[in-house]
Amino acid sequence: MAVDKTLYQKLVKLKWSVEEYKDILIPCLGGLHIAKNVLGVIGWHMSESGLNELWVECDILGANSA
Numbered sequence: 001m002a003v004d005k006t007l008y009q010k011l012v013k014l015k016w017s018v019e020e021y022k023d024i025l026i027p028c029l030g031g032l033h034i035a036k037n038v039l040g041v042i043g044w045h046m047s048e049s050g051l052n053e054l055w056v057e058c059d060i061l062g063a064n065s066a
Helices: 005-017 031-048 051-057
Strands: none
Touching: none
């Protein structure tokens, strides 16, 4: 079952609080939220790589463009 991100935490709490749900309830984020998380991680890696500063120093892009 695909669920919204806000419901995911509640489902996980429910899963671990009810003994019979521990093995049968498997909450999953929907495809949109998975894609957003992946793109967020890629963006974080790019921002931490120093690539923007390199482009500005090499005059490939301006400071406001990067």
